[in-house]
Amino acid sequence: MPSEIDPLSRTIALLRPRVLAWRVIEARGSWAIAFPANPVISFGQVISGNPTIKIGSTHTASLTRGDLAFLGTTEPWVIKTGPNPRSIDFMTAIAEPARLMQTDDPSTNVTCFVAGAFVLEAPNAALVADLIPPLLPVLHNDVAAERLGMLLGLVGDEATTTRPGRSLILDRLIEIILVETLRTRPDALPGHAQRLLTALGDQKLARALQIIHGEASPPWTVERLARHAGMSRSAFADRFARTLGTSPINYATQWRINQARSMLASRDMPMAQIARQAGLQSVSAFSTAFSRVVGVSPTAYARSLEMLPVSAA
Numbered sequence: 001m002p003s004e005i006d007p008l009s010r011t012i013a014l015l016r017p018r019v020l021a022w023r024v025i026e027a028r029g030s031w032a033i034a035f036p037a038n039p040v041i042s043f044g045q046v047i048s049g050n051p052t053i054k055i056g057s058t059h060t061a062s063l064t065r066g067d068l069a070f071l072g073t074t075e076p077w078v079i080k081t082g083p084n085p086r087s088i089d090f091m092t093a094i095a096e097p098a099r100l101m102q103t104d105d106p107s108t109n110v111t112c113f114v115a116g117a118f119v120l121e122a123p124n125a126a127l128v129a130d131l132i133p134p135l136l137p138v139l140h141n142d143v144a145a146e147r148l149g150m151l152l153g154l155v156g157d158e159a160t161t162t163r164p165g166r167s168l169i170l171d172r173l174i175e176i177i178l179v180e181t182l183r184t185r186p187d188a189l190p191g192h193a194q195r196l197l198t199a200l201g202d203q204k205l206a207r208a209l210q211i212i213h214g215e216a217s218p219p220w221t222v223e224r225l226a227r228h229a230g231m232s233r234s235a236f237a238d239r240f241a242r243t244l245g246t247s248p249i250n251y252a253t254q255w256r257i258n259q260a261r262s263m264l265a266s267r268d269m270p271m272a273q274i275a276r277q278a279g280l281q282s283v284s285a286f287s288t289a290f291s292r293v294v295g296v297s298p299t300a301y302a303r304s305l306e307m308l309p310v311s312a313a
Contacts, residue, residue, distance in 0.1 A: 008179060008182065008196065008197070008200060009175075009179065010213040010214075011131070011196070011213075012175050012178050012179055013175065016120065016171075016262070017041070017118045017119070017120050017171070017174040017175060017178060018118055018119050018120075018170075018171060018174070021116055021117050022114070022115075022116040022155065022156055022159035022160065023094060023114070023115055023116065024047075024112065024113075024114050024115075024156075025093065025097070025100070025112070025113055025114075025115055026097070026100065026101065026110055026111070026112045027049075027081070027100035027101065027110070027111045027112075028100070028101045028109070028110050028111070029081075029082070030080075030081055030082025030083075030085040031080060031081060031082070031085050031088075031100050031111075032078050032079070032080035032081075032082075032085040032086065032087035032088070033078065033079050033080070033087065033088060033089070033090050033093045033100075034076065034077075034078050034087040034088070034089050034090065035076060035077050035078070035079075035089075035090050036076055036089070036090075037074050037075055037076050038074065038117075039074050039119075039120075040117040040118060040119050040120075041070065041071065041072055041117065041118055041120070041132060041178075042070070042071040042077075042115070042116070042117045043068070043069065043070045043071070043115070043116055043117070043118075043152065043177070044068065044069060044113050044114055044115035044116065044152075045066070045067070045068045045069075045113060045114050045148075045149055045152055046063045046064060046065055046066065046067050046068075046111075046112075046113045047065065047112040047113055047114065048065055048109070048110060048111060048112045049064075049065070049081065049109060049110065049111025049112060049113070050062065050063065050064050050081065050111070051063055051079050051080060051081050051111055051113065052079070052080055052081065053069055053071070053077065053078070053079050053135060053137075054077065054078050054079075054080070055071070055073050055075055055076075055077040055134055055135055056075055056076075056077075058134075059073075059134050059135040060135075061135055061137040063137065064140065065140065066139075066140025066141075066145060066149065067137060067138065067139050067140050067145070068137070068138040068145060068148050068149065068152070069135065069136065069137045069138070070132060070135075070136040070138070070181055071132075071134065071135055071136075072131070072132030072133055072134055072136070073134035073135065075134070079113075079115075081111055088100075114152060114156055116152075116155065116156075116159070118174050131178075131182060131189070131192070131193045132178075132181070132182075132189075132193075133188055133189060136181065136185060136188055136189075138181070138184055138185065142184065144180060144183070144184040147180060148177065148180055148181065148184070151173060151176060151177050151180065152177070154169075154173055155170065155173050155174065155177070158170050158173065182197065183197075191245070192245075195243060195244045195245055196244070198243055199240075199243045199244050202239075202243065204229040204230055204231055204236070204239070205229065205239065205240060205243060205244075207228050207229050207230070208225045208226075208228055208229045208236070208240065208248065211225060211228050212225070212248075212251065212252045212255055213255060220248075220249075220252050220279070221249075222236065222237050222247075222248050222249060225240075225248050225252075236248070252279075253289060253293065254293060256278040256279050256280075256289075257278065257289065257290055257293040257294060259277070259278060260274055260277075260278045260286070260290060260298070261294070261301070263277065263278075264298060264301055264302045271283050271286070271298060271299075274286065274298070278290075286298065287299075
């Protein structure tokens with residue numbers, strides 16, 4: 001009998017988030033920091049002040065003390081105060097923090113915020129667009145803000161020390177923060193994340209998802225999944241498709257291929273073993289399924305990963 005597996009936790013673990021940077025930033029007066037397009041998730045919390053985050057002309061959030069923000073965008077973005085401040089790039093802000101404190105009025109309030117970013121495992125980093133919106137603010141009076149604030153504080157504490165086990169703790173904290181973020185504002189999430197959370201709230205569909213995510217190897221069929229859900233085949237297939245926007249077999253195939261992408265990234269597992277763990281009994285069947293979903297063969301995909309740098313913890 002399979003163990004109780006949480007598909008959302010499995011999905012987050014597949015992304016393998018890693019802390020990339022962490023900073024406390026202070027600024028006085030009217031200022032702006034410009035961040036370039038970058039395939040990372042940025043996050044932060046306001047300690048004092050009232051900064052505004054802007055992503056192009058489409059997303060804006062005005063923040064105040066205790067508010068948090070998560071950014072799942074790959075577009076350039078700006079954090080600022082004042083109507084039209086001159087911006088400096090974030091590398092300059094880090095290298096020359098005094099430039100953010102220049103003002104003719106020393107009594108001007110100081111804005112202080114903690115900011116960081118984490119990078120996702122290259123093979124499945126594209127999944128972030130399915131989970132995190134471009135800009136997700138969490139206001140200080142939201143019930144989850146305190147929990148997320150404490151987690152970010154722990155990240156900051158670990159990121160600025162060299163204690164044993166630092167990398168493991170940081171990785172787990174970031175995974176927890178991602179899960180907590182998804183649970184906090186389900187209404188603001190992209191369609192895929194909303195559908196997944198809705199399905200996990202459906203007791204019958206959740207049973208099928210636990211099977212799919214927990215046991216990749218068996219050749220699952222709609223009939224077998226329907227039996228685990230305690231439903232007829234037609235009713236199960238209809239409810240699954242309406243809730244998750246795809247058929248049970250397509251969903252299971254996509255999940256298996258995403259797992260295979262991670263296994264290929266490890267670069268130390270034979271193709272035949274990857275095929276078996278992806279639920280396919282031959283390398284040729286695996287190659288056909290992988291090529292149909294990803295657009296290239298597993299061998300070509302593995303070669304493309306060799307040109308990517310290994311993520312640092």
